Amino acid sequence: MGAVYKNLLKPLFFKLDPERAHELTVDSLRVMRAIPGLSRFLGVFNQLPSAAKPVEVFGVSFPNRIGLAAGFDKNAVCWEAFEAFGFGHVEIGTVTYKAQPGNPRPRLFRYPQHDAVLNRMGFNNHGAQFVAARLAKQPGPGERRIPLGVNIGKSKVAPLDKAVEDYLGSFALLADHADYVAINVSSPNTPDLRKLQEESRLRELLGELVAANAAREASKAGSRKPILLKIAPDLTDGQVDDIVQILHDLKLDGIIATNTTMAREGPFEEINQAGGISGRPVCEMSTKMIARIAKLTEGKLPIVGVGGITDPDTAAEKLDAGASIVQVYSGMIFEGPLIAKRVAKRLAADSGDL
Numbered sequence: 001m002g003a004v005y006k007n008l009l010k011p012l013f014f015k016l017d018p019e020r021a022h023e024l025t026v027d028s029l030r031v032m033r034a035i036p037g038l039s040r041f042l043g044v045f046n047q048l049p050s051a052a053k054p055v056e057v058f059g060v061s062f063p064n065r066i067g068l069a070a071g072f073d074k075n076a077v078c079w080e081a082f083e084a085f086g087f088g089h090v091e092i093g094t095v096t097y098k099a100q101p102g103n104p105r106p107r108l109f110r111y112p113q114h115d116a117v118l119n120r121m122g123f124n125n126h127g128a129q130f131v132a133a134r135l136a137k138q139p140g141p142g143e144r145r146i147p148l149g150v151n152i153g154k155s156k157v158a159p160l161d162k163a164v165e166d167y168l169g170s171f172a173l174l175a176d177h178a179d180y181v182a183i184n185v186s187s188p189n190t191p192d193l194r195k196l197q198e199e200s201r202l203r204e205l206l207g208e209l210v211a212a213n214a215a216r217e218a219s220k221a222g223s224r225k226p227i228l229l230k231i232a233p234d235l236t237d238g239q240v241d242d243i244v245q246i247l248h249d250l251k252l253d254g255i256i257a258t259n260t261t262m263a264r265e266g267p268f269e270e271i272n273q274a275g276g277i278s279g280r281p282v283c284e285m286s287t288k289m290i291a292r293i294a295k296l297t298e299g300k301l302p303i304v305g306v307g308g309i310t311d312p313d314t315a316a317e318k319l320d321a322g323a324s325i326v327q328v329y330s331g332m333i334f335e336g337p338l339i340a341k342r343v344a345k346r347l348a349a350d351s352g353d354l
């Protein structure tokens with residue numbers, strides 16, 4: 001199957017416009033998901049042996065240490081199919097409270113010479129209500145074979161001073177369906193979004209979400225969900241210090257490091273389109289940030305490591321730096337979906353999960 005991707009599917013996909021290739025892939029996976037038992041059957045060959053120890057992080061039990069990062073399945077149409085390739089979780093979204101079309105096309109570009117992708121999608125998605133209705137028809141928390149994270153972000157139409165209400169609206173609609181909720185304040189393609197990483201704004205936003213989460217539990221309207229913050233790799237050390245302090249004060253469940261980068265340094269400066277870069281250019285930045293967070297928190301805050309994983313070695317570096325689990329997106333475009341199986345095996349062996 002690895003060879004099928006490299007020799008057959010990848011050359012075909014790479015002839016197509018990147019977003020068209022993405023849509024075709026999502027459509028194929030949607031069909032695959034709809035065939036009863038197929039993803040589960042294929043997963044038997046690609047998941048870890050059943051004797052492997054599940055990985056318990058922030059109260060969620062993962063069958064292995066690699067998941068699919070946010071941005072691939074924005075509307076929760078095909079995520080269950082990823083079990084087939086060995087993924088141990090999927091993060092859907094980013095979902096915004098209001099449905100929105102995203103930025104004009106073209107907005108997705110590949111740089112195979114750098115194992116890099118650039119996107120300025122701008123949170124194209126069907127909106128929280130629509131996605132919640134779809135998730136309500138799918139297996140819910142506790143009934144799933146691989147956990148599901150729901151990543152939420154700010155609607156483009158919501159001004160910065162209404163961002164809290166906007167996130168709270170999405171949280172209220174989607175939390176029931178999530179095994180964890182990721183708060184995205186780090187995508188570069190929504191004007192002002194990254195300003196929510198600033199100290200006072202972030203404290204307010206996360207404080208309100210934590211309060212809403214506690215209220216769910218107290219009112220028995222639902223259980224408390226793990227809340228994680230997803231950050232950019234372009235933060236200064238001082239900003240990371242502030243963020244870690246906020247997460248500690250508010251007892252957040254974890255951090256996802258990192259999103260795409262705005263930096264264009266060294267060999268990557270030729271990538272001169274507007275948007276966020278992912279894949280190899282972000283790998284070292286993200287690993288360094290993981291190491292810094294792990295040091296600041298003395299390893300006590302669970303870290304989901306993401307950014308530039310292209311093989312088992314780059315994934316293992318994230319665990320060595322302090323991540324508990326990892327995610328991949330761009331690496332899958334260049335290496336195929338079975339990258340998950342290879343990474344899961346290596347991380348399980350390194351961590352003594354087998």
Ligand SMILES: Cc1cc2nc3c(=O)[nH]c(=O)nc-3n(C[C@H](O)[C@H](O)[C@H](O)COP(=O)(O)O)c2cc1C
Nearest residue numbers: 069070071094119258259278279307308328329330
């Ligand atoms: C096409 C594309 C779309 C993305 N969309 C989102 C998104 O909607 N929300 C989000 O939090 N991250 C999004 N990301 C960022 C990824 O989740 C991930 O953090 C980043 O790409 C680094 O990982 P990678 O190098 O393995 O791709 C997107 C990435 C790509 C390539």
